[in-house]
Amino acid sequence: MKIGIMTLRLHKNYGGILQNYALNKVLSDLGHEVETLNIVWDLRYKGPQKYWTYLKRIIKNIIKREWTPLDLESRIMRSDSKTTIYTTAFKKKYIPLSKEVYIMPYADFSATNEKYDAIIVGSDQVWRPMYTKGIKRYFLDYITNPEIKKIAYAASFGTCIYNHRTTKTNQKYPSVNL
Numbered sequence: 295m296k297i298g299i300m301t302l303r304l305h306k307n308y309g310g311i312l313q314n315y316a317l318n319k320v321l322s323d324l325g326h327e328v329e330t331l332n333i334v335w336d337l338r339y340k341g342p343q344k345y346w347t348y349l350k351r352i353i354k355n356i357i358k359r360e361w362t363p364l365d366l367e368s369r370i371m372r373s374d375s376k377t378t379i380y381t382t383a384f385k386k387k388y389i390p391l392s393k394e395v396y397i398m399p400y401a402d403f404s405a406t407n408e409k410y411d412a413i414i415v416g417s418d419q420v421w422r423p424m425y426t427k428g429i430k431r432y433f434l435d436y437i438t439n440p441e442i443k444k445i446a447y448a449a450s451f452g453t454c455i456y457n458h459r460t461t462k463t464n465q466k467y468p469s470v471n472l
Contacts, residue, residue, distance in 0.1 A: 297321055298392065298410040299330045300432065302418050302425060306381050313417050315388050317447065331406070332391040335398045399428030403436040410442060417448030425452065 299318065304311050314330055321328045355361055385391070396403060406413065413434055419425050420432045434444050 295411045296327045296409065297329075297412045297414060298406055299328065300333070300413055300415045300420075300434070301330065302420060303333045303335055303398075304330070304381070304385055304389065306378050307418075308381070310418050311381055311385060311389070313448070315384075317414070317417070318389060329390045329392050331403075332393075332395045333398055333401070334395060398426075398431070401428065401431065403431060404438075407437060407439040407442065412443035412445060413437060414445045414447050415449055416446055417450070419450045419452030421449055422452035 299314060301314055302310055304314060318328050318330065394405060415432055415434055421429065423429050426432050432449075437444060
């Protein structure tokens with residue numbers, strides 16, 4: 295069976311990388327052909343979107359009395375070079391990625407309908423809007439082929455209160471492991 299794993303971008307998340315490696319290894323040892331969907335995030339805001347995002351963060355910081363840096367994306371990208379040396383080498387060696395690169399939050403996953411027999415979403419906080427831009431994708435809204443098995447594996451909202459009002463899904467998962 296050809297299986298695609300959809301998880302948070304692996305980047306420098308050690309727990310996510312190890313979980314993905316373990317799931318991939320177990321499924322491969324069971325005789326399945328497995329690859330992880332190669333998800334990257336476009337963290338750069340351009341033009342008016344940048345200033346609108348900054349304004350929303352300022353208002354949110356004032357109302358919630360929390361501090362989210364205005365230049366959060368820049369800080370993330372600057373820290374990449376120092377911390378990803380070893381994780382990148384490990385991923386290249388042990389985690390097969392799809393040839394297709396899916397740039398979130400607006401990636402087109404429609405080709406997966408012809409490529410995989412099953413999609414596993416998880417693990418980690420894949421259903422937490424704070425961590426997943428384009429969250430509907432993590433509910434597998436793009437799967438139109440009824441033959442594809444949809445499996446949620448250790449998927450989490452990451453909080454005891456679900457804080458995303460606009461996501462509604464009628465997706466049916468034949469397997470959910472928590």
